[in-house]
Amino acid sequence: MNVSGPAFGATMLLTPELLLKAKLRLLKMHYESRVGHIGGNLSCLDVMMAVYHNVLQPEDKFVLSKGHSAGALYITLWSKGLLSDDDLKTFHKDGTRLSGHPPVRGIPEIPFATGSLGHGVSLAAGLALAKKLKGEEGRLYCLTSDGEWNEGSNWEALIFSCHHRLNVTIIIDLNGLQGFGKTGDIADLEPLADKFRAFCPDTVEVDGHDVEAITEALRHDGEGPTIVVAKTEKGHGVSFMEGLFEWHYLPLSHETYQEAVEQITNLCEEHSAAHSKS
Amino acid sequence: MRRAFCSALEELAANPAFVFLTGDLGFQALEPLREKMGERFINAGIAEQNMVSVAAGLAKEGLRPWVYSIAPFLYARALEQIRNDVCLHNMPVVLVGNGGGYGYGVMGGSHHAIEDYGALLSLQGMRVFLPAFDSDVKESIQYLSKAGHPAYLRLGLSEQPAWLSPPSFAPWRRLLKGTGPTIAVAGPLAGGILDVLRQTDLSADVWLVSELPVVDLPSEFMTSLQRSNYLMVIEEHVCAGGLGQMLAHQLLLAGAAPGRFVHRAALGYVSGRYGSQRFHREECGLDAASIVAELNVAVLA
Numbered sequence: 001m002n003v004s005g006p007a008f009g010a011t012m013l014l015t016p017e018l019l020l021k022a023k024l025r026l027l028k029m030h031y032e033s034r035v036g037h038i039g040g041n042l043s044c045l046d047v048m049m050a051v052y053h054n055v056l057q058p059e060d061k062f063v064l065s066k067g068h069s070a071g072a073l074y075i076t077l078w079s080k081g082l083l084s085d086d087d088l089k090t091f092h093k094d095g096t097r098l099s100g101h102p103p104v105r106g107i108p109e110i111p112f113a114t115g116s117l118g119h120g121v122s123l124a125a126g127l128a129l130a131k132k133l134k135g136e137e138g139r140l141y142c143l144t145s146d147g148e149w150n151e152g153s154n155w156e157a158l159i160f161s162c163h164h165r166l167n168v169t170i171i172i173d174l175n176g177l178q179g180f181g182k183t184g185d186i187a188d189l190e191p192l193a194d195k196f197r198a199f200c201p202d203t204v205e206v207d208g209h210d211v212e213a214i215t216e217a218l219r220h221d222g223e224g225p226t227i228v229v230a231k232t233e234k235g236h237g238v239s240f241m242e243g244l245f246e247w248h249y250l251p252l253s254h255e256t257y258q259e260a261v262e263q264i265t266n267l268c269e270e271h272s273a274a275h276s277k278s
Numbered sequence: 279m280r281r282a283f284c285s286a287l288e289e290l291a292a293n294p295a296f297v298f299l300t301g302d303l304g305f306q307a308l309e310p311l312r313e314k315m316g317e318r319f320i321n322a323g324i325a326e327q328n329m330v331s332v333a334a335g336l337a338k339e340g341l342r343p344w345v346y347s348i349a350p351f352l353y354a355r356a357l358e359q360i361r362n363d364v365c366l367h368n369m370p371v372v373l374v375g376n377g378g379g380y381g382y383g384v385m386g387g388s389h390h391a392i393e394d395y396g397a398l399l400s401l402q403g404m405r406v407f408l409p410a411f412d413s414d415v416k417e418s419i420q421y422l423s424k425a426g427h428p429a430y431l432r433l434g435l436s437e438q439p440a441w442l443s444p445p446s447f448a449p450w451r452r453l454l455k456g457t458g459p460t461i462a463v464a465g466p467l468a469g470g471i472l473d474v475l476r477q478t479d480l481s482a483d484v485w486l487v488s489e490l491p492v493v494d495l496p497s498e499f500m501t502s503l504q505r506s507n508y509l510m511v512i513e514e515h516v517c518a519g520g521l522g523q524m525l526a527h528q529l530l531l532a533g534a535a536p537g538r539f540v541h542r543a544a545l546g547y548v549s550g551r552y553g554s555q556r557f558h559r560e561e562c563g564l565d566a567a568s569i570v571a572e573l574n575v576a577v578l579a
């Protein structure tokens with residue numbers, strides 16, 4: 001499949017073809033730039049694409065708290081026609097707007113530069129509080145990692161968001177791996193969903209690679225905070241990456257890139273076929 | 279200064295963009311502000327990191343948040359939030375730290391703010407305001423309510439001598455004009471020192487610095503230095519990142535370093551014992567008596 005732009009139009013709902021195109025473009029960008037963080041990008045790309053294509057309304061905003069998945073965010077913005085192929089070619093290069101973690105300026109859809117974990121939920125809470133004080137409509141969507149819930153500031157933000165009944169949807173990319181091992185081995189947070197439920201009754205668990213289920217979980221017409229715990233796999237769709245934390249860091253070689261493209265394509269086609277049968 | 283602070287902010291309360299966040303502090307000081315501001319007065323709880331990032335989010339949406347706590351709970355606890363979410367994005371968030379220097383006295387080191395502006399001024403775009411008198415509080419707040427940059431307002435206790443009518447708030451103010459040693463001082467301790475110096479025959483030329491970083495050196499200050507060839511800098515802040523270092527740097531760049539340079543700064547906990555603000559100042563040589571003694575030696579030399 002040719003994965004060069006132009007991208008796909010701002011209003012199109014997320015189709016399997018669009019998602020495949022985005023995944024292949026993500027692999028290409030990481031391969032060409034020789035940059036890691038591919039594992040965590042593949043774990044959250046389905047969620048991010050569902051948010052942007054199926055959920056976000058003009059009055060809503062998205063904050064990426066797990067800034068190391070900037071690659072997935074750039075690809076998602078590209079899929080919305082908000083970044084160009086030429087932009088993606090500069091990823092990680094000198095003089096780029098597309099830094100390894102979301103940038104401060106240059107991309108209006110990115111309200112805040114993140115990268116140090118434990119900031120995004122508070123930032124989303126501040127943006128949501130501003131909407132509340134100004135009497136404006138809209139919801140904040142914030143994607144965090146799971147390891148990020150080691151950070152005390154996230155729990156501060158959760159308490160604050162729940163107390164003030166802010167229109168914030170917190171999504172957790174629960175891939176079970178963090179910087180130097182498994183989350184369960186480092187600082188076990190399980191049962192994480194139950195912990196969230198104790199703060200916020202409106203907590204749901206979902207397969208983070210099932211776009212329909214994600215979309216259903218994220219569409220919310222009520223008031224107040226909600227939490228979506230998305231069960232995901234690091235390196236989803238690429239067998240030699242799945243469940244291995246080293247793909248937090250490793251770049252793609254020519255061989256691993258080719259293999260990853262093949263596997264992702266096959267997986268998406270299987271999903272697509274299963275979908276059309278059902 | 280807390281009461282002056284509260285009444286000055288009450289005058290801003292009618293502005294719908296003004297939002298006040300406190301880290302669960304303000305007992306017997308901020309109640310009138312809370313009454314006036316309603317839902318725009320937010321007690322964010324004992325969670326300063328979140329409070330600062332929330333303020334950045336509010337500012338991003340065009341609101342004008344002020345964030346209040348005991349000084350180190352803001353600048354030290356939430357330094358990364360100030361750095362990343364406020365300063366890197368140049369958000370107009372005003373951080374208000376109560377208890378500048380050793381202001382919390384015997385409460386102990388956790389409550390002291392002796393490295394606040396050094397830490398904060400290392401961040402992008404941050405500007406620091408150091409009111410020395412109650413009247414400064416109102417004037418600096420009027421400026422800050424319209425400022426478009428990150429700022430830190432360091433509150434303490436006014437030590438304004440009864441005889442002094444302070445000039446309007448400005449980065450540099452000449453409080454005593456003299457033909458003796460040149461002195462640059464930051465913060466409320468200027469008041470007490472001024473009161474004692476006025477009663478000596480040192481004829482000190484005393485300048486109050488109230489906004490940092492130092493960007494301009496007033497020509498009259500430079501003239502004073504050329505004449506005295508002596509500069510004493512006094513501040514209730516550690517040497518690192520303080521006014522003394524900043525002035526020395528500027529003077530060297532200008533090729534105008536004085537023949538003698540004395541820096542009276544916070545030295546931490548000299549004896550390891552705790553006491554009032556006055557006790558800690560005395561331990562550091564920041565009290566008026568020890569400053570006058572030093573100046574007398576300089577004049578005799």
